[in-house]
Amino acid sequence: MKLTTLLAGAAMALGLATSALADGHEKTKVGFVFVGPIGDGGWTYEHNKGRLMVEEQLGDAVETVFVENVAEGPDSERVMTQMALDGADLIFTTSFGYMDPTINIAKKFPDVKFEHATGYKRADNVSTYSARFYEGRAIQGHIAGKMTKSNIIGYIASYPIPEVIRGINAAYIHAAKVNPDVEFKIIWAYTWFDPAKEADAARALIEQGADVVLQHTDSTAPQAAAQEAGNVVTFGQASDMAQYGPFPRVSSIIDEWGPYYVARTKAVMDGTWESMDTWDGIGAGMVGIGEITDAVPADVKEEALAMKAAIADGSYHPFTGPIKKQDGSDWLAEGEVADDGTLAGMSFYVEGLTGEIPQ
């Protein structure tokens, strides 16, 4: 009881401070809670780049703080509380596992705004945001299907969650569309970031005949493994990974959080911030497609760029029927487009993929 009272008191004091901030007298303080180290070269690295963009574009009007390597659970609650107590006006919590902690702490600090990445729980002062990475996967699938000679595409998956399954489906649909003989071999690494495991997975896939390796893990280890093998195509994940271009890395999916972070920080400054759910893709600039190198034949590159443009302007949706589920049952009829609800909770493979989603 006592703590709640004290926290409420602190929160009220902060509330007063916040209103002063809206007048522009003081700096707006923005906190970032990171799950990995900012030098991971992938997920957290890109979130931190977004933070730096906030500092760069809003200059003296903002102050950003961050804590890296924060474990999901009670540690993250403590870090969020600490930022709120220290006067943060807006806190971005950048990992799925921060979902319940964010909701818990947001309750205690009703005047602080929270933004949780990739989750589904919202509150009056909690927004959620995520990116439609599957749009990038569709383009990767197209290039992969065109470039494979062995017709075997390796896929290093992290965890069997909707986000990852969506990516596999999107890549497979577009690879199979241009190359009906294509086969996907999927390895579940059960990690988001573990260079040694990822390298092992890449080598295992290459040994099984894969000459294209897609990854949904964040390290550059698979790129290095492909480089070693010599004739294997890869794509950068989360970050551009351009240092492995022009070959094996022929393109990439880049998380572009910066513009969103700047917009939301501005909204807090203007007092126009509202709780909402954002799921943006290539069109809004949240998903970037890294440069397609010359290792890709010119006509394939052209088709890929055309698809990117079509996805961006909304004229094409990567999940457009006819698409059947793996068990042969109908999912999308001719011309039908998947709804966001089904996509968000996707837990099935599309027809043509082999193997089962592990439980």
Place this chain on the structure above:
Amino acid sequence: MVRLEKRAQPSQTFAYLTPLLAVLATFLFGGLLFAALGKDPVQSILTIFWEPLFGEFAFYYRPQLLIKGAPLVLIAIGLSLGFKAGIWNIGAEGQYIMGALFGAGFGLAFYPAESVLIFPGMMLAGAFGGWIWAMIPGILKVRFGTNEILVSLMLVYVAEQFLASMSLGLLKNPEGFGFPGSRNLQQYDSAHNAEIIAGTGMHWGVVAALIAVIFAYVLLARHRLGFAVRVTGEAPRAARFAGVNPGRLILFCLGTSGLLAGLAGLFEVAGPAGQVSIDFNVGYGFTAIIVAFLGRLHPIGIVLAGLLMALTYIGGDIAQSQLGLPAAAIQVFQGMLLFFLLALDLFTNYRLRVGRVEAA
């Protein structure tokens, strides 16, 4: 010329002094590290050690010390018994995970029924989970003479795979839209390890840690089994003559440490963490090894060491946020603590002699 000379008797003074000297040396070299990173060393160290205890928001951080320190102490107490007897359980992290899985699984099996019996049942299940996981290296060692260090460590990775599988399969929240992770036990009253007095950080895990400390203290100081533990570590042959059954002692030490680690996992999953998730374990089982040694394998020492480690974690996060210190620098700082402790430990058994070596 400076040389090391073995002491006839280990120095009692140094045994108690080394932790203090290690902390001072860590301050000094940690300060240099922070200065090299362009931060004010005094302010950095104050932020880590002073801010959580006496700073403006100490009312919030002090209870957090208990939340962060309790699992460390609970696990370290169990480990210390084995370490004293020369039985090396390195796999407390795995036993912690299994305790959480067994305990949470037991509770979730009854969802949404409410009963006062559910939480005690979860405690039993959690303790059993940790115990059984530690008995694997125990029985293998007694029966086949395998190395308990390797087996217990390897079982951590097996436990992690179980954890991932449970988060994605059997224990997955059916209302979680396909996302991994179990239901949140904080929202299930009968299973929630809530604070006993709100705002104090005092949950059942803290109580259990205190009981374990007292239990270990009495055991080591007063009980025949404690004597067996000590004498086995100090003089294994003498222990045989004193009638100690080494097999039973191995099973007791590994079993107890597993049981306590399992309990720590249960209290964490049902309380502060709330849910079984893929990344549920955060290394308490490994950090507890440091805590056990930092506390000189002594129950009271372990309490102090556990709180000190908790303090560096909490203060470290504050320093990251307020001063922009990188997480890696904080980890180096924590590493220094153990490094200096082990290095200075040399002086418990050796002394420095300045002067010439006398001719024989």
